[in-house]
Each structure stands twice: as C-alpha cells, then as structure tokens.
Amino acid sequence: MAKYQCPDCGYTYDEVLGHPHEGFPPGTPWSQVPEDYACPDCAVRDKEDFVLIGAAPTGETATSAPTPAPAPAPEPVAAPQPPQPAPVAQAAPAAGTVYRKWLCITCGHIYDEALGDEHEGFAPGTLFSQIPDDWCCPDCGATKEDYVLYEEK
Amino acid sequence: MKDLNQAATAEAGTDEAYVDKKRYFWILSVFWPATPLIGLYLVAETGWSIWYGTVLILWYLAVPLLDAMFGEDFSNPPESAVPDLEKDRYYRVLTYLTVPMHYAAMVGSCWWVATQPMNAFEFIALALSLGIVNGLALNTGHELGHKKETFDRWMAKLVLAVVGYGHFFIEHNKGHHRDVATPKDPATSRMGENIYSFATREIPGAFKRAWELEEVRLERSGKSVWSLDNEILQPLIITVVLYAGLLAFFGPIMLIFLPIQMAYGWWQLTSANYIEHYGLLREKLPNGKYEHQKPHHSWNSNHIMSNLILFHLQRHSDHHAHPTRSYQSLRDFKDLPALPSGYPGMFLAAMFPSWFRSIMDHRVMDWAKGDLNKIQIEPGMREYYDRKFGSVAPAQPTAMPAE
Incomplete structure (x- = not known):
C-alpha cells in the first residue's frame, strides 16, 4: 500500500x-x-x-521501487523523505560535487547547478542552496520553495 | 492607506517577524455585504431615495475611483511567513463571519420591500444592490469552497445558497480550475466574445459541467445522482427553503424581487468569469494535454481597494496556479497579465463590449507577443483581428512587406 x-x-x-x-x-x-x-x-x-x-x-x-523509472517521477532514491529541499543542501559542496537539477513545480522551469544561470547572475556551479531565498523562478515568478529536486529518467 | 504599498517585500529572509499590514483591513470584506442595509438605514434617516442605490454607486463609481487613487500593492508576504499566515485562524474566521452578513442583507432587504412604500425605481435599485452583494456571496463561497475542511465546505454551500448558485463550488473547484484557459472551459471568455453571448455559454455550460462531475463521483460510490449526497442538491435545497420562507413571510412581491436580485447576483459571477481569463489560452503539449495552469493564465489585479472588499480574489494568477492557498497569502508575480482596474471597474466596462475590447484586446495581444495563434478567439472574429493586428505570418517571413 x-x-x-x-x-x-x-x-x-x-x-x-x-x-x-x-x-x-x-x-x-x-x-x-x-x-x-x-x-x-x-x-x-x-x-x-x-x-x-x-x-x-x-x-x-x-x-x-528499485528500478529507477516508475511513471510518477519519485523522490530520488537517496532521499526517501516526503518534504523536498532541506536534506540535500549540505550533501557535498566540496571538490567532486555532484550537481543537481531543480524543477519549478509551477511551470516546469529547470535550474541546473552545473550550468548556473548567467542571466540571473549565477555562475556555473552555483548550488541551489547558495541561491538567495527570495529568488523567484525566472519563467513564472514562483518562489524558490516551489522548486523540487529533479531527477532525470 | 498608501503605506500598504510598502508592505514588507524586501524583508524576505530576515528574522524579523512579518507584520501583515492588511490584517485588519480584511474586515472590509466582511462588512461589504451589509452595504444595502447601510443604504436602507440612510434612506430611513434622510428620506432621500438616492441611498437605495448606495451599493451601485460604491461598486461602479467609488471603488473604481479609489482603485485609481490608492493604486496597486505589489508586495508579497515573505515565504517564510506563509505557513503561519495560513495557520492563523483569524483570517478564516473572517470568512465565516461574512456568511451571516449575506443572510442579514437578504432578509433585511426583503423585509424592507415588503413593509415600506417604494416606487419602481427604488425597488429596482434595491434589487440590483442586493444582487451585487449576493453576487459576492459567490466570492465568499469561493474562498470557503477551496478549503479542505468539511466545515468550511458546508459554510460555502450555505452562503452560495443565498444566491441560488450552489453548484458553483463543484463547478469551479473541479471543473473551471481543471479546464481554465482552454476551449473546453465554458467559464473562460474568448477574445472578441461579448459578455452577453458569453453568459449564454457560461451559465448553462457551468451547470452542465457541475452536474456531470457529480454524476461521475456518485457513480463511483454506487449512488444515484439524485441522492442527498449530491453536493449540488444540498445547497439547492437550502435555497428552496430560504426562498420559500421569504415568500411565505413577505408575500407575493418576493416573486418579483427575488428573481431580479438573483439574476443580478449571477451576473456578477458571469462578469468575474468574463474578465478573469479573457482570451487567454494554455498551450497544448505534444501529448495532447494542456500545459499546467500557470500564473500567467489569469488576469491579475493588485488594486488595493477592491482587493480589500473581495478577499484578495483579484490576485487571481496565484490563485489559479495554487488554488488551495488562502486569500491572505496570495502573491503577485513578475510580468503577470494585469487588469488596468479592479474588478468593479472592469465589470462596468464589460457591459459595454466595444469599450471593453478597446481596453483589453491590445493587452491580450501583448500577452501573446503578437501571435494570434496563442489566443482564444471568438469564432468568426479571427479575420477581424487579422486585419486589426496583422497576423504574425508563421511560415514565410520574407513574403510580407512591412507596411
């Protein structure tokens, strides 16, 4: 169940x-x-x-569960908790950082940490956790809290 | 009141406790439905029949003027304050208190009609006034109907019953929100469609959709659509009891008075639906579904005065993107399609189709970045708009010489 x-x-x-x-x-x-x-x-x-x-x-x-592609994109296997942002933030800001992508649930805009967002003034490699809390989705204006971790495939 | 404009936007992220500057101003939304009674009181005091039209004057003249004077408020509560705002019972209690106000206005006005001498003008002015505030029973019912608790939903049914539009809460929550800004939605108006023809599509279309939604739900439960679990029949029964009671108490004059105020109440909803998504269209995705409901699929209005008497209904963009957010925490977003005035002013303009089109059509065009294919256009009007705005030729950019 x-x-x-x-x-x-x-x-x-x-x-x-x-x-x-x-x-x-x-x-x-x-x-x-x-x-x-x-x-x-x-x-x-x-x-x-x-x-x-x-x-x-x-x-x-x-x-x-173990197969990584059931239809409704689930939370990543690493974080089986229901709420979205917190636990991932302090994951690894060090050298071999794994960059993640974040999805705006309102409009589907994706923030890719590896690419950053030049237009918004975030250099490549800017982690989502380093973005100011009052930042808004550049496409639809939703708040940072409206983003969830995005897992491809 | 001007300093409401500077409410705490910049403070987002600080530890300072957020103070909602509008907190006590929302009481205006509670008292607004009682305005016809204030008008009647003034009639009794002064004997001037102009006061019968108090609501009409306030709604169509004073509020639009005040909207122009006080302007707009673009501020949002910081996201960190929103959970507390949502939990704060005070805001919810205000919506509960509004429910008896509608009943008071209704019964008070009917009593007056039955007992006081009035001429035909005064009679109609009062009926239309009551119609306007009862139209706002739909606004109150709207806020309550979006809540998840059973009590709130019953309050919604109770208040919608005043104006005989109990199916709204099914139709709106499960139908309009799902289909908004698509051709499937009878409650989204098309560019070039005037409000009168829109009404003939919207009013029956809304009822049909509500009924079908209930039918599907009850079928799943193995119940008949005619059972008492039908959430359209429940408020309808309240309406019948209420109206029959008024008729019994105040006599046959109610047979004229009640239909006029009810029709004008419905007209307020039609007006709201008409202006809220005029011309807007969600894009169809390759899989045949429409894109999600985003903030820019609703016309927004940040006008202070009218928002304060409408429980923030006019922050419609955030409402449609996130329908369960409460009125006190609705946000403004950057670059939203925006109405030039609050709802009352726009309702007035909507009744004069060419005026309304001259206000709105170019805004819709700006919204669609000049692409008529991204707009819902009234059938038969496409050619007119092609001529007026010039179509953005999709295929051959070289073929069209500039004018």
Whole structure:
C-alpha cells in the first residue's frame, strides 16, 4: 500500500484509506483510480503528476521501487523523505560535487547547478542552496520553495 | 492607506517577524455585504431615495475611483511567513463571519420591500444592490469552497445558497480550475466574445459541467445522482427553503424581487468569469494535454481597494496556479497579465463590449507577443483581428512587406 501526493497542494491519496467521498473505498489501489482523475482539492494536477511518497514493503511495490523509472517521477532514491529541499543542501559542496537539477513545480522551469544561470547572475556551479531565498523562478515568478529536486529518467 | 504599498517585500529572509499590514483591513470584506442595509438605514434617516442605490454607486463609481487613487500593492508576504499566515485562524474566521452578513442583507432587504412604500425605481435599485452583494456571496463561497475542511465546505454551500448558485463550488473547484484557459472551459471568455453571448455559454455550460462531475463521483460510490449526497442538491435545497420562507413571510412581491436580485447576483459571477481569463489560452503539449495552469493564465489585479472588499480574489494568477492557498497569502508575480482596474471597474466596462475590447484586446495581444495563434478567439472574429493586428505570418517571413 502506498501514498501518492499532489505536488501542488499536498493532497495525499493513501491507498489504505482510499477516498470514500470521491468514490474510492478504502484499499483502492492507485492503479484503479481513473487516468484522467484530477486532484480533488486543487484540480490543477492530474493523476500522472502525483508523486509516490511512501511505499510499504508489499510484494508489488517492492519490485517497482528499485528500478529507477516508475511513471510518477519519485523522490530520488537517496532521499526517501516526503518534504523536498532541506536534506540535500549540505550533501557535498566540496571538490567532486555532484550537481543537481531543480524543477519549478509551477511551470516546469529547470535550474541546473552545473550550468548556473548567467542571466540571473549565477555562475556555473552555483548550488541551489547558495541561491538567495527570495529568488523567484525566472519563467513564472514562483518562489524558490516551489522548486523540487529533479531527477532525470 | 498608501503605506500598504510598502508592505514588507524586501524583508524576505530576515528574522524579523512579518507584520501583515492588511490584517485588519480584511474586515472590509466582511462588512461589504451589509452595504444595502447601510443604504436602507440612510434612506430611513434622510428620506432621500438616492441611498437605495448606495451599493451601485460604491461598486461602479467609488471603488473604481479609489482603485485609481490608492493604486496597486505589489508586495508579497515573505515565504517564510506563509505557513503561519495560513495557520492563523483569524483570517478564516473572517470568512465565516461574512456568511451571516449575506443572510442579514437578504432578509433585511426583503423585509424592507415588503413593509415600506417604494416606487419602481427604488425597488429596482434595491434589487440590483442586493444582487451585487449576493453576487459576492459567490466570492465568499469561493474562498470557503477551496478549503479542505468539511466545515468550511458546508459554510460555502450555505452562503452560495443565498444566491441560488450552489453548484458553483463543484463547478469551479473541479471543473473551471481543471479546464481554465482552454476551449473546453465554458467559464473562460474568448477574445472578441461579448459578455452577453458569453453568459449564454457560461451559465448553462457551468451547470452542465457541475452536474456531470457529480454524476461521475456518485457513480463511483454506487449512488444515484439524485441522492442527498449530491453536493449540488444540498445547497439547492437550502435555497428552496430560504426562498420559500421569504415568500411565505413577505408575500407575493418576493416573486418579483427575488428573481431580479438573483439574476443580478449571477451576473456578477458571469462578469468575474468574463474578465478573469479573457482570451487567454494554455498551450497544448505534444501529448495532447494542456500545459499546467500557470500564473500567467489569469488576469491579475493588485488594486488595493477592491482587493480589500473581495478577499484578495483579484490576485487571481496565484490563485489559479495554487488554488488551495488562502486569500491572505496570495502573491503577485513578475510580468503577470494585469487588469488596468479592479474588478468593479472592469465589470462596468464589460457591459459595454466595444469599450471593453478597446481596453483589453491590445493587452491580450501583448500577452501573446503578437501571435494570434496563442489566443482564444471568438469564432468568426479571427479575420477581424487579422486585419486589426496583422497576423504574425508563421511560415514565410520574407513574403510580407512591412507596411
């Protein structure tokens, strides 16, 4: 049994509880929720946008967890916690730094630490954690907190 | 009030406690629905019938003027203060208190109509005044209906019932927000569409979509769409009881008074829907879906005065990008498509189609960077706009000589 979260409003669909008001009795697996189902709280994200946040060790989810490409881009394997930014920041600001990419959940803009953003005044290699907190998405104006770690493929 | 403009934008990231300068000004949103009663009080005091139109004068003249005077507020609460703002019950309680205000205005006005001598002009002025504030019952219901708690959603149903538009809360949350700024949405107006033809598409379209959404939901639960769990029928029953009660109490004059105020209440919603996304269009992605709802898919207005009586509804861009954010924490963003006045002024302009188009069409063009293909255009108007703005020839840039 797993939980899936709306990346915009934080609504969580818990397979154990279902959502009886919406017509999903307790125990309804996410796979049985219609493909075109929109978040019942905000309606601006669809089923395919939802993020897997808590997979329990049942047989079927255990097989899908290690393979790195289930449909709703999950949190990186390194950080299985639900909330986004904090734990990654102090990962490795040292020499052999692994650069990461960050995704604006509002518009899909990607900040790539390796490339920086010249236009915004961030040299290549500027870590996301080094960007000022009041910085806004250059495309849509969403705040820095609206960014989540972006994992390719 | 001017210093509201300088509310704490720059302080983001500092440890200083954020002070919401508008905190107590939101009370204006609570009292605004009671304005018809203030008008009636003034009639009683002075005997001047002009006061019957208090709301009309304030809404269509005074508020637009004050919007022009006080201007806009671009400031945002720092993101670090938002969790506390969202948790602060005070803001939520204000929306609860607004609900009885609508009932008071309704019952008070009906009582007046039934008991006081009035001529036809005064009667209509009062009915339209009540219509405007009851249209704002939709605004109150809107704020409440977006909340996740059952209590808030019931308050939404209760207040929407005043104006007989209980299906709004389904239609808006699950329909309009999902489909906004696409051709699928009957509540998004097209460039060149006038408000009167828009109304004939929007009002039935909205009801149909709400009903279908409830049908699907109840079907999944194995219930009939005619069951009492139908969240369109629930507020409808409240409306029927309320209106029947008013009719029983205040007599047959209600048969004329109630429909006028209700129609004008609905008209306020139609006006809001009309101006909120005029012409805007989300891009279709290669997979056939539309891009996500982003802030620039709604017309925004930062005008101070009208925002204070509308629970920040006019910060519509952030609202549509993040529908569950509460009114007190809605943000402005850089480079949003912006209305030149608050909603009241725009509602007035909308009733005069050529005036409205002269205000808005070039703004839509700027928004689309001159590309008519990125705009929703009323069928039959494309040629007109091609002539007026010149199409951006997509294929052959050399073929078109400059004028």
